[in-house]
Structures are given as structure tokens and as C-alpha cells.
Amino acid sequence: MLRWAGFSTCIGNVPHDAPSWNNHLHKRFILRAVCGYPATRSSRSYKFGRNGAPVSTTQERENGSIFMPKFDDHGLLTAVVVDAASGAVLMVAFMDEEALEATRKTGQAHFHSRSRGRLWKKGESSGHVLEVNEMLVDCDQDALVLRCTPAGPTCHTGAASCFYRVLDDGVLQRVKT
Structure with a gap:
């Protein structure tokens, strides 16, 4: 079975306007329960952008377990x-x-x-x-x-x-x- 979890699809199911979205515990719950990201990682390991998605860092992109595709200027x-x-x-x-x-x-x-x-x-x-x-x-x-x-x-x-x-x-x- 093909395994790949698109963050935008996952995060689309999360109410970003909920007051708890800015709470790290809530983010950790979402990453684990809704998006399927590793339960052993603390959400504090990730930097979050305005839409709540993890923001890429070189270290996380190269060594981490979250798929954060780096699209080119044309989105490809x-x-x-x-x-x-x-x-x-x-x-x-x-x-x-x-x-x-x-x-x-x-x-x-x-x-x-x-x-x-x-x-x-x-x-x-x-x-x-x-x-x-x-x-x-x-x-x-x-x-x-x-x-x-x-x-x-x-x-x-x-x-x-x-x-x-x-x-x-x-x-x-x-x-x-």
C-alpha cells in the first residue's frame, strides 16, 4: 500500500480558527491523531507558519520524518x-x-x-x-x-x-x- 500523508489534506480537517490551535499540546494532538505524524516527536520540534503547517528547516527537511515537499517557483x-x-x-x-x-x-x-x-x-x-x-x-x-x-x-x-x-x-x- 502506498504511504504518503499530504499535510495540506490533513491540516484541512483541522479548525485553524479554534482558540486551542495556538496551543502546542493541541498541535501535538493534531500531528499525532489527525495527520499521523510520529507520536514520539514533540510539536515543539517543529516551527509553525500562519496556517498552522510545519515550517521547513534544512535539518528537519533532510533528517526529519515529516514530508515537507520543496516545490519550485512553479509549484512543481x-x-x-x-x-x-x-x-x-x-x-x-x-x-x-x-x-x-x-x-x-x-x-x-x-x-x-x-x-x-x-x-x-x-x-x-x-x-x-x-x-x-x-x-x-x-x-x-x-x-x-x-x-x-x-x-x-x-x-x-x-x-x-x-x-x-x-x-x-x-x-x-x-x-x-
């Missing part, structure tokens, strides 16, 4: 998709908060289509969906690796992978399978 993370069975790189795409949440809820890979400017479920027209087995997060949380089981070719060209050519002395050669 790089997502590298690899075949869960073979480890082969299948594709590279981008995820925004909506794509992360859709992926978490469905267990199927969703991305942000820059060309269409909208949420895109991989395989929505071809049926070649990507079942996400695991999400790996890099050290500064600005890129993901999705270990997936593909339901067919990943590339829109019909190739198993979008990386089906090798650059050989300035010339593209098809990878031998």
Missing part, C-alpha cells in the same frame, strides 16, 4: 518513475500538490501536465496506468522517485520506457532490448 517537484521489478527508468515528469494528493489517494501515478496546464493521470487515455508501489523522497525533498508497476508501455511512442535511445558520438541510437 521532479518525479522520476522507475519500474519496481527491473529498476529501469521509465519516465520523468512533474508533480504539483494536486498530483501528489491524487497519487496518494488512488495509488496510481498522477502528474502535472505542463503542456495542458492540468492534472494528468498517467494512462488516462491509453489505459497504461502506473501503479505506485513506493515513493522515495530525496534529501532536500524537491524530487521524488516513484517505484511503479506499469500496465503497459510507459512512453507515448509505445516504447516500454521514454528513455529508449542512447547518445552515441552525437547520434541517437535505439537501445537494444
Whole structure:
């Protein structure tokens, strides 16, 4: 089962206007009970922003247990998709908060289509969906690796992978399978 808890989804269930929201004990309860964050960590370990979400620090981002994605200026993370069975790189795409949440809820890979400017479920027209087995997060949380089981070719060209050519002395050669 895919495990990833989107803080914005979790925190959306919390009444931020409640007087107790500014109380550290209340935050610890919310982090533990509602959001599923580790019960062993004190909420005093986190810095909180105006909306009540944990504010990232380099140490927490690199060594902590809270997922605090570091989106770029366009609100995107790089997502590298690899075949869960073979480890082969299948594709590279981008995820925004909506794509992360859709992926978490469905267990199927969703991305942000820059060309269409909208949420895109991989395989929505071809049926070649990507079942996400695991999400790996890099050290500064600005890129993901999705270990997936593909339901067919990943590339829109019909190739198993979008990386089906090798650059050989300035010339593209098809990878031998």
C-alpha cells in the first residue's frame, strides 16, 4: 500500500480558527491523531507558519520524518518513475500538490501536465496506468522517485520506457532490448 500523508489534506480537517490551535499540546494532538505524524516527536520540534503547517528547516527537511515537499517557483517537484521489478527508468515528469494528493489517494501515478496546464493521470487515455508501489523522497525533498508497476508501455511512442535511445558520438541510437 502506498504511504504518503499530504499535510495540506490533513491540516484541512483541522479548525485553524479554534482558540486551542495556538496551543502546542493541541498541535501535538493534531500531528499525532489527525495527520499521523510520529507520536514520539514533540510539536515543539517543529516551527509553525500562519496556517498552522510545519515550517521547513534544512535539518528537519533532510533528517526529519515529516514530508515537507520543496516545490519550485512553479509549484512543481521532479518525479522520476522507475519500474519496481527491473529498476529501469521509465519516465520523468512533474508533480504539483494536486498530483501528489491524487497519487496518494488512488495509488496510481498522477502528474502535472505542463503542456495542458492540468492534472494528468498517467494512462488516462491509453489505459497504461502506473501503479505506485513506493515513493522515495530525496534529501532536500524537491524530487521524488516513484517505484511503479506499469500496465503497459510507459512512453507515448509505445516504447516500454521514454528513455529508449542512447547518445552515441552525437547520434541517437535505439537501445537494444
